[in-house]
Amino acid sequence: MxxxxxxxxxxxxxxxxxxxxxxxxxxxxxxxxxxxxxxxxxxxxxxxxxxxxxxxxxxxxxxxxxxxxxxxxxxxxxxxxxxxxxxxxxxxxxxxxxxxxxxxxxxxxxxxxxxxxxxxxxxxxxxxxxxxxxxxxxxxxxxxxxxxxxxxxxxxxxxxxxxxxxxxxxxxxxxxxxxxxxxxxxxxxxxxxxxxxxxxxxxxxxxxxxxxxxxxLLENIHRAVNIGLVNEMKVVADRMGIDIFEVIDAAKTKPFGFTAYYPGPGLGGHCIPIDPFYLTWKAREYGLHTRFIELSGEVNRAMPEYVLNKLMDGLNDHGKSLRGSKILVLGIAYKKNVDDMRESPSVEIMELIQAKGAEVAYSDPHVPKFPKMREHSFNLSSIELTPENIASYDAVVLATDHDKFDFDAIYEHAQLIIDSRGKYRHVNGKVVKA
Structure with missing residues:
Protein backbone atom coordinates (compact mmCIF):
# COMPACT_ATOMS: atom_id res chain seq x y z
CA MET A 1 0.00 0.00 0.00
CA LEU A 217 10.99 22.15 20.78
CA LEU A 218 14.77 22.20 21.11
CA GLU A 219 15.06 24.75 18.30
CA ASN A 220 12.64 27.10 20.02
CA ILE A 221 13.87 26.45 23.55
CA HIS A 222 17.41 27.28 22.41
CA ARG A 223 16.17 30.66 21.23
CA ALA A 224 13.95 31.33 24.25
CA VAL A 225 16.72 30.54 26.75
CA ASN A 226 19.27 32.71 24.96
CA ILE A 227 16.83 35.61 24.65
CA GLY A 228 16.07 35.21 28.36
CA LEU A 229 19.80 35.38 29.07
CA VAL A 230 20.34 38.55 27.05
CA ASN A 231 17.21 40.17 28.52
CA GLU A 232 18.60 39.53 32.00
CA MET A 233 21.97 40.89 30.88
CA LYS A 234 20.17 44.01 29.62
CA VAL A 235 18.80 44.69 33.09
CA VAL A 236 22.21 44.15 34.69
CA ALA A 237 24.00 46.33 32.10
CA ASP A 238 21.43 49.10 32.51
CA ARG A 239 21.93 49.15 36.28
CA MET A 240 25.71 49.37 35.71
CA GLY A 241 25.38 52.15 33.14
CA ILE A 242 26.61 49.96 30.27
CA ASP A 243 25.09 49.83 26.78
CA ILE A 244 24.09 46.17 26.25
CA PHE A 245 23.97 46.62 22.47
CA GLU A 246 27.58 47.80 22.45
CA VAL A 247 28.51 44.71 24.47
CA ILE A 248 26.68 42.35 22.10
CA ASP A 249 28.24 43.97 19.04
CA ALA A 250 31.68 43.57 20.56
CA ALA A 251 31.05 39.97 21.67
CA LYS A 252 29.83 38.86 18.24
CA THR A 253 33.20 39.71 16.68
CA LYS A 254 34.43 36.49 18.28
CA PRO A 255 34.52 34.07 15.32
CA PHE A 256 33.61 30.99 17.37
CA GLY A 257 31.55 30.00 20.41
CA PHE A 258 29.21 33.01 20.45
CA THR A 259 25.89 33.71 18.72
CA ALA A 260 24.37 37.16 19.03
CA TYR A 261 20.88 37.45 20.50
CA TYR A 262 19.28 40.81 21.17
CA PRO A 263 17.06 42.01 24.03
CA GLY A 264 13.57 43.38 23.58
CA PRO A 265 10.25 44.09 25.33
CA GLY A 266 9.40 40.40 25.66
CA LEU A 267 8.84 37.36 23.48
CA GLY A 268 6.32 37.18 20.66
CA GLY A 269 5.25 34.99 17.78
CA HIS A 270 3.54 31.62 17.66
CA CYS A 271 6.58 29.58 18.76
CA ILE A 272 9.13 31.07 21.14
CA PRO A 273 6.81 32.24 23.99
CA ILE A 274 4.75 29.02 23.91
CA ASP A 275 6.63 25.95 22.74
CA PRO A 276 9.14 25.63 25.60
CA PHE A 277 6.27 25.14 28.04
CA TYR A 278 4.98 22.18 26.06
CA LEU A 279 8.16 20.36 27.08
CA THR A 280 7.97 21.69 30.64
CA TRP A 281 4.43 20.27 30.92
CA LYS A 282 5.38 16.90 29.41
CA ALA A 283 8.56 16.60 31.49
CA ARG A 284 6.50 16.67 34.69
CA GLU A 285 4.95 13.38 33.59
CA TYR A 286 8.45 11.91 33.94
CA GLY A 287 9.11 13.56 37.29
CA LEU A 288 11.49 16.12 35.77
CA HIS A 289 11.71 19.89 36.20
CA THR A 290 13.01 21.93 33.26
CA ARG A 291 14.64 24.69 35.27
CA PHE A 292 16.41 26.51 32.42
CA ILE A 293 13.16 26.74 30.45
CA GLU A 294 11.14 27.94 33.43
CA LEU A 295 13.73 30.52 34.45
CA SER A 296 14.07 31.96 30.94
CA GLY A 297 10.29 32.11 30.71
CA GLU A 298 10.17 34.01 33.99
CA VAL A 299 12.74 36.54 32.73
CA ASN A 300 11.09 37.01 29.33
CA ARG A 301 7.58 37.37 30.78
CA ALA A 302 8.88 40.13 33.08
CA MET A 303 10.02 42.35 30.18
CA PRO A 304 6.70 44.14 29.52
CA GLU A 305 6.62 45.15 33.20
CA TYR A 306 10.22 46.31 32.87
CA VAL A 307 9.24 48.53 29.93
CA LEU A 308 6.27 49.87 31.92
CA ASN A 309 8.53 50.78 34.85
CA LYS A 310 10.92 52.55 32.50
CA LEU A 311 7.99 54.50 31.09
CA MET A 312 6.86 55.53 34.58
CA ASP A 313 10.41 56.56 35.51
CA GLY A 314 10.73 58.62 32.34
CA LEU A 315 7.43 60.41 32.94
CA ASN A 316 8.37 61.07 36.58
CA ASP A 317 11.61 62.69 35.44
CA HIS A 318 9.48 65.00 33.28
CA GLY A 319 7.20 65.86 36.20
CA LYS A 320 4.31 63.68 35.00
CA SER A 321 2.53 60.59 36.24
CA LEU A 322 1.41 57.73 34.02
CA ARG A 323 -2.20 58.09 35.15
CA GLY A 324 -3.86 60.61 32.86
CA SER A 325 -0.99 60.65 30.36
CA LYS A 326 -1.35 59.93 26.64
CA ILE A 327 0.97 57.14 25.49
CA LEU A 328 1.64 56.04 21.90
CA VAL A 329 3.00 52.52 21.36
CA LEU A 330 5.06 52.21 18.19
CA GLY A 331 4.73 48.78 16.59
CA ILE A 332 2.32 46.12 17.82
CA ALA A 333 3.36 43.19 15.59
CA TYR A 334 5.59 40.73 17.43
CA LYS A 335 8.63 41.52 15.27
CA LYS A 336 9.71 44.08 12.70
CA ASN A 337 8.30 44.31 9.17
CA VAL A 338 5.41 41.82 9.57
CA ASP A 339 1.72 42.01 10.43
CA ASP A 340 1.82 38.98 12.73
CA MET A 341 0.29 39.81 16.12
CA ARG A 342 0.50 36.39 17.77
CA GLU A 343 1.72 36.64 21.40
CA SER A 344 3.06 40.14 20.76
CA PRO A 345 4.52 41.71 23.93
CA SER A 346 3.37 45.10 22.63
CA VAL A 347 -0.21 44.13 23.40
CA GLU A 348 0.63 43.29 27.00
CA ILE A 349 2.47 46.62 27.31
CA MET A 350 -0.66 48.39 26.02
CA GLU A 351 -2.80 46.57 28.59
CA LEU A 352 -0.40 47.44 31.43
CA ILE A 353 -0.37 51.10 30.40
CA GLN A 354 -4.16 51.22 30.22
CA ALA A 355 -4.50 49.48 33.60
CA LYS A 356 -2.42 52.28 35.15
CA GLY A 357 -4.97 54.87 34.03
CA ALA A 358 -3.25 56.21 30.92
CA GLU A 359 -4.78 56.73 27.50
CA VAL A 360 -3.08 54.36 25.06
CA ALA A 361 -2.89 54.45 21.27
CA TYR A 362 -0.69 52.73 18.72
CA SER A 363 0.93 53.24 15.35
CA ASP A 364 1.89 50.31 13.12
CA PRO A 365 2.15 50.54 9.33
CA HIS A 366 1.60 46.78 9.07
CA VAL A 367 -1.49 46.61 11.32
CA PRO A 368 -3.94 49.36 10.27
CA LYS A 369 -6.68 48.15 12.65
CA PHE A 370 -6.27 46.23 15.89
CA PRO A 371 -7.32 42.68 14.98
CA LYS A 372 -9.64 40.26 16.74
CA MET A 373 -7.54 38.23 19.17
CA ARG A 374 -8.42 35.34 21.46
CA GLU A 375 -7.38 37.07 24.69
CA HIS A 376 -6.95 40.77 23.89
CA SER A 377 -9.30 43.48 22.69
CA PHE A 378 -8.67 47.11 21.72
CA ASN A 379 -11.06 49.12 19.57
CA LEU A 380 -8.21 51.06 17.99
CA SER A 381 -6.77 51.91 14.59
CA SER A 382 -3.19 52.86 13.76
CA ILE A 383 -2.32 56.52 14.32
CA GLU A 384 -0.60 58.33 11.45
CA LEU A 385 2.83 59.56 12.54
CA THR A 386 2.53 63.22 11.64
CA PRO A 387 4.67 65.73 13.56
CA GLU A 388 1.53 67.02 15.31
CA ASN A 389 0.35 63.54 16.31
CA ILE A 390 3.75 62.51 17.65
CA ALA A 391 4.08 65.71 19.69
CA SER A 392 0.59 65.33 21.17
CA TYR A 393 1.59 62.27 23.26
CA ASP A 394 3.35 62.52 26.60
CA ALA A 395 5.55 59.58 25.60
CA VAL A 396 6.05 57.12 22.78
CA VAL A 397 7.08 53.53 23.50
CA LEU A 398 9.13 51.93 20.75
CA ALA A 399 8.06 48.29 20.99
CA THR A 400 8.63 47.01 17.42
CA ASP A 401 11.22 48.71 15.22
CA HIS A 402 9.61 48.51 11.76
CA ASP A 403 11.78 49.80 8.92
CA LYS A 404 8.84 51.92 7.73
CA PHE A 405 9.09 54.16 10.79
CA ASP A 406 10.84 57.50 10.30
CA PHE A 407 12.99 57.33 13.41
CA ASP A 408 14.51 60.77 12.87
CA ALA A 409 11.07 62.38 12.71
CA ILE A 410 9.93 60.45 15.78
CA TYR A 411 12.96 61.68 17.71
CA GLU A 412 12.48 65.26 16.55
CA HIS A 413 8.85 65.56 17.57
CA ALA A 414 8.37 63.17 20.50
CA GLN A 415 8.34 64.57 24.03
CA LEU A 416 9.75 61.34 25.49
CA ILE A 417 10.87 58.06 23.91
CA ILE A 418 10.97 54.72 25.71
CA ASP A 419 13.25 52.63 23.50
CA SER A 420 13.02 48.85 23.99
CA ARG A 421 14.84 48.00 20.74
CA GLY A 422 18.07 49.98 20.89
CA LYS A 423 17.27 52.22 17.92
CA TYR A 424 18.30 55.33 19.87
CA ARG A 425 21.22 53.76 21.70
CA HIS A 426 23.57 56.64 20.79
CA VAL A 427 21.07 59.34 21.77
CA ASN A 428 20.54 60.81 25.22
CA GLY A 429 18.17 63.47 26.51
CA LYS A 430 14.57 62.51 25.94
CA VAL A 431 15.34 58.81 25.34
CA VAL A 432 14.91 56.22 28.09
CA LYS A 433 16.50 52.89 27.22
CA ALA A 434 14.25 49.97 28.09
Missing part, protein backbone atom coordinates in the same frame (compact mmCIF):
# COMPACT_ATOMS: atom_id res chain seq x y z
CA UNK A 2 2.71 2.51 0.94
CA UNK A 3 4.63 1.90 -2.30
CA UNK A 4 1.55 2.94 -4.30
CA UNK A 5 1.20 6.14 -2.27
CA UNK A 6 4.92 6.91 -2.60
CA UNK A 7 4.66 6.53 -6.39
CA UNK A 8 1.62 8.83 -6.45
CA UNK A 9 3.47 11.48 -4.45
CA UNK A 10 6.66 11.28 -6.47
CA UNK A 11 4.77 11.50 -9.76
CA UNK A 12 2.76 14.49 -8.43
CA UNK A 13 -0.53 12.72 -9.08
CA UNK A 14 -1.49 12.90 -5.40
CA UNK A 15 -3.99 15.45 -4.12
CA UNK A 16 -2.63 17.46 -1.18
CA UNK A 17 -5.02 18.57 1.56
CA UNK A 18 -3.87 21.33 3.89
CA UNK A 19 -5.86 21.85 7.09
CA UNK A 20 -5.41 25.33 8.51
CA UNK A 21 -4.77 28.16 6.05
CA UNK A 22 -2.77 30.61 8.11
CA UNK A 23 0.87 31.66 8.30
CA UNK A 24 2.05 28.04 7.86
CA UNK A 25 -0.66 26.58 5.66
CA UNK A 26 -0.70 29.27 2.99
CA UNK A 27 3.03 29.17 2.08
CA UNK A 28 2.86 25.36 2.00
CA UNK A 29 -0.18 25.51 -0.28
CA UNK A 30 1.60 27.92 -2.63
CA UNK A 31 4.65 25.68 -2.84
CA UNK A 32 2.70 22.51 -3.67
CA UNK A 33 0.54 24.36 -6.19
CA UNK A 34 3.59 25.90 -7.86
CA UNK A 35 5.19 22.49 -8.49
CA UNK A 36 2.09 21.00 -10.06
CA UNK A 37 0.09 19.32 -7.28
CA UNK A 38 -3.66 19.66 -6.94
CA UNK A 39 -4.22 21.27 -3.52
CA UNK A 40 -7.40 21.50 -1.46
CA UNK A 41 -7.25 23.79 1.58
CA UNK A 42 -9.50 23.30 4.61
CA UNK A 43 -10.36 25.95 7.20
CA UNK A 44 -13.26 26.48 9.59
CA UNK A 45 -13.16 30.27 8.96
CA UNK A 46 -15.71 30.80 6.18
CA UNK A 47 -14.56 34.39 5.62
CA UNK A 48 -10.96 33.26 5.08
CA UNK A 49 -12.12 30.50 2.71
CA UNK A 50 -14.10 32.98 0.61
CA UNK A 51 -11.25 35.48 0.49
CA UNK A 52 -8.72 32.86 -0.57
CA UNK A 53 -11.00 31.58 -3.32
CA UNK A 54 -11.31 35.16 -4.57
CA UNK A 55 -7.52 35.59 -4.59
CA UNK A 56 -6.90 37.44 -1.31
CA UNK A 57 -4.58 36.13 1.41
CA UNK A 58 -5.23 38.35 4.50
CA UNK A 59 -1.49 37.94 5.28
CA UNK A 60 0.59 40.99 4.43
CA UNK A 61 3.75 39.29 3.15
CA UNK A 62 1.81 36.91 0.86
CA UNK A 63 0.83 38.84 -2.27
CA UNK A 64 -2.73 38.52 -3.57
CA UNK A 65 -1.25 37.79 -6.99
CA UNK A 66 0.26 34.56 -5.61
CA UNK A 67 -3.07 33.41 -4.20
CA UNK A 68 -4.84 34.29 -7.45
CA UNK A 69 -2.23 32.34 -9.41
CA UNK A 70 -2.75 29.33 -7.14
CA UNK A 71 -6.53 29.50 -7.69
CA UNK A 72 -5.97 29.65 -11.44
CA UNK A 73 -3.81 26.51 -11.15
CA UNK A 74 -6.62 24.64 -9.39
CA UNK A 75 -6.29 25.45 -5.70
CA UNK A 76 -9.57 25.43 -3.79
CA UNK A 77 -10.29 26.45 -0.22
CA UNK A 78 -13.24 24.89 1.55
CA UNK A 79 -14.91 24.49 4.93
CA UNK A 80 -16.44 21.19 3.79
CA UNK A 81 -14.50 18.45 5.57
CA UNK A 82 -16.37 15.71 3.70
CA UNK A 83 -13.91 16.42 0.88
CA UNK A 84 -11.10 14.89 2.99
CA UNK A 85 -11.61 11.67 1.06
CA UNK A 86 -10.47 13.39 -2.16
CA UNK A 87 -7.00 13.92 -0.71
CA UNK A 88 -4.08 11.49 -0.65
CA UNK A 89 -2.08 13.58 1.83
CA UNK A 90 -3.45 15.59 4.74
CA UNK A 91 -1.16 18.17 6.36
CA UNK A 92 -2.35 19.68 9.65
CA UNK A 93 -1.22 23.28 10.24
CA UNK A 94 -3.43 24.32 13.16
CA UNK A 95 -2.65 26.40 16.28
CA UNK A 96 -1.27 24.86 19.47
CA UNK A 97 -1.52 27.67 22.06
CA UNK A 98 -1.19 27.52 25.83
CA UNK A 99 -4.21 27.52 28.13
CA UNK A 100 -4.65 30.22 30.76
CA UNK A 101 -2.87 27.83 33.15
CA UNK A 102 0.11 27.67 30.73
CA UNK A 103 -0.62 24.07 29.77
CA UNK A 104 -0.87 22.74 26.18
CA UNK A 105 -4.18 23.55 24.50
CA UNK A 106 -4.66 20.65 22.10
CA UNK A 107 -8.24 21.58 21.21
CA UNK A 108 -7.39 22.66 17.66
CA UNK A 109 -5.42 19.49 16.92
CA UNK A 110 -8.07 17.25 18.50
CA UNK A 111 -10.94 19.12 16.86
CA UNK A 112 -9.34 18.98 13.42
CA UNK A 113 -8.49 15.28 13.78
CA UNK A 114 -12.05 14.53 14.87
CA UNK A 115 -13.39 16.38 11.83
CA UNK A 116 -11.22 14.47 9.37
CA UNK A 117 -11.40 10.96 10.87
CA UNK A 118 -14.88 10.04 9.49
CA UNK A 119 -13.53 10.56 5.98
CA UNK A 120 -10.17 8.78 6.26
CA UNK A 121 -9.59 5.98 3.77
CA UNK A 122 -6.90 3.52 2.79
CA UNK A 123 -3.84 4.94 1.10
CA UNK A 124 -3.71 8.33 2.84
CA UNK A 125 -0.91 9.96 4.81
CA UNK A 126 -1.59 12.38 7.68
CA UNK A 127 1.21 14.76 8.67
CA UNK A 128 1.02 16.95 11.76
CA UNK A 129 3.09 20.16 11.51
CA UNK A 130 1.82 22.00 14.60
CA UNK A 131 4.44 22.44 17.31
CA UNK A 132 3.66 20.23 20.27
CA UNK A 133 5.03 18.00 23.04
CA UNK A 134 6.79 14.67 22.35
CA UNK A 135 4.17 11.94 22.11
CA UNK A 136 1.32 14.01 20.66
CA UNK A 137 1.31 12.25 17.29
CA UNK A 138 1.17 8.81 18.92
CA UNK A 139 -1.08 9.69 21.85
CA UNK A 140 -3.56 12.09 20.23
CA UNK A 141 -3.66 11.40 16.49
CA UNK A 142 -2.89 7.67 16.27
CA UNK A 143 -5.84 6.29 18.28
CA UNK A 144 -8.31 8.61 16.58
CA UNK A 145 -7.05 7.65 13.12
CA UNK A 146 -7.44 3.94 13.88
CA UNK A 147 -10.99 4.20 15.30
CA UNK A 148 -12.48 3.33 11.92
CA UNK A 149 -10.54 0.09 11.60
CA UNK A 150 -7.65 1.34 9.47
CA UNK A 151 -4.18 0.33 10.65
CA UNK A 152 -1.48 3.01 10.75
CA UNK A 153 1.66 1.77 9.04
CA UNK A 154 -0.26 -0.62 6.80
CA UNK A 155 -3.30 1.03 5.18
CA UNK A 156 -2.86 4.55 6.61
CA UNK A 157 0.31 6.50 7.33
CA UNK A 158 1.17 8.95 10.10
CA UNK A 159 3.98 11.51 10.11
CA UNK A 160 5.18 14.38 12.25
CA UNK A 161 7.08 17.12 10.40
CA UNK A 162 7.38 20.39 12.35
CA UNK A 163 6.72 23.64 10.56
CA UNK A 164 9.63 26.02 10.18
CA UNK A 165 8.41 29.44 9.09
CA UNK A 166 9.96 32.85 9.63
CA UNK A 167 7.43 35.42 8.37
CA UNK A 168 9.03 38.45 6.76
CA UNK A 169 12.51 36.88 6.43
CA UNK A 170 13.54 37.38 2.77
CA UNK A 171 16.49 34.98 3.09
CA UNK A 172 14.36 31.83 3.46
CA UNK A 173 11.25 30.39 1.88
CA UNK A 174 9.32 27.13 2.23
CA UNK A 175 11.46 25.38 -0.39
CA UNK A 176 14.83 26.31 1.12
CA UNK A 177 14.16 25.54 4.80
CA UNK A 178 15.25 21.91 5.58
CA UNK A 179 12.34 19.68 6.62
CA UNK A 180 12.54 17.30 9.58
CA UNK A 181 10.38 14.19 9.04
CA UNK A 182 9.56 11.44 11.55
CA UNK A 183 7.14 8.57 10.95
CA UNK A 184 5.19 6.31 13.32
CA UNK A 185 6.67 3.31 11.46
CA UNK A 186 9.41 2.92 8.88
CA UNK A 187 6.75 2.76 6.15
CA UNK A 188 5.22 5.99 7.52
CA UNK A 189 8.60 7.71 7.41
CA UNK A 190 9.18 6.61 3.81
CA UNK A 191 5.80 8.02 2.84
CA UNK A 192 6.54 11.26 4.73
CA UNK A 193 9.82 11.68 2.87
CA UNK A 194 8.00 11.13 -0.43
CA UNK A 195 5.40 13.72 0.59
CA UNK A 196 7.89 16.51 1.25
CA UNK A 197 10.75 15.62 -1.13
CA UNK A 198 9.15 17.18 -4.23
CA UNK A 199 8.54 20.48 -2.41
CA UNK A 200 11.55 20.94 -0.12
CA UNK A 201 15.23 21.06 -1.10
CA UNK A 202 16.53 19.12 1.92
CA UNK A 203 14.75 16.44 3.94
CA UNK A 204 16.07 15.51 7.40
CA UNK A 205 14.67 12.09 8.41
CA UNK A 206 14.62 11.18 12.10
CA UNK A 207 13.85 7.88 13.80
CA UNK A 208 10.38 8.63 15.20
CA UNK A 209 7.61 11.17 15.54
CA UNK A 210 8.77 11.82 19.12
CA UNK A 211 12.27 12.70 17.93
CA UNK A 212 10.80 15.11 15.36
CA UNK A 213 8.54 16.69 17.99
CA UNK A 214 11.45 17.21 20.39
CA UNK A 215 13.62 18.60 17.57
CA UNK A 216 11.18 21.44 17.05
Missing amino acids: HHELIHKLKSKNAVIGILGLGYVGQPLMLRYTDIGFKVVGFDIDAEKVNELNSGHSQIEHIADSKILSAVEKGFEATADFSRIGECDALILCVPTPLSKHREPDMSYVIGTTDMLKPYLREGQVVSLESTTYPGTTEEVLLPRMEEGGLKVGESLFLVYSPEREDPGNPNFETRTIPKVVGGHTEACREVGIALYEPAIDEIVPVSSTKAAELTK
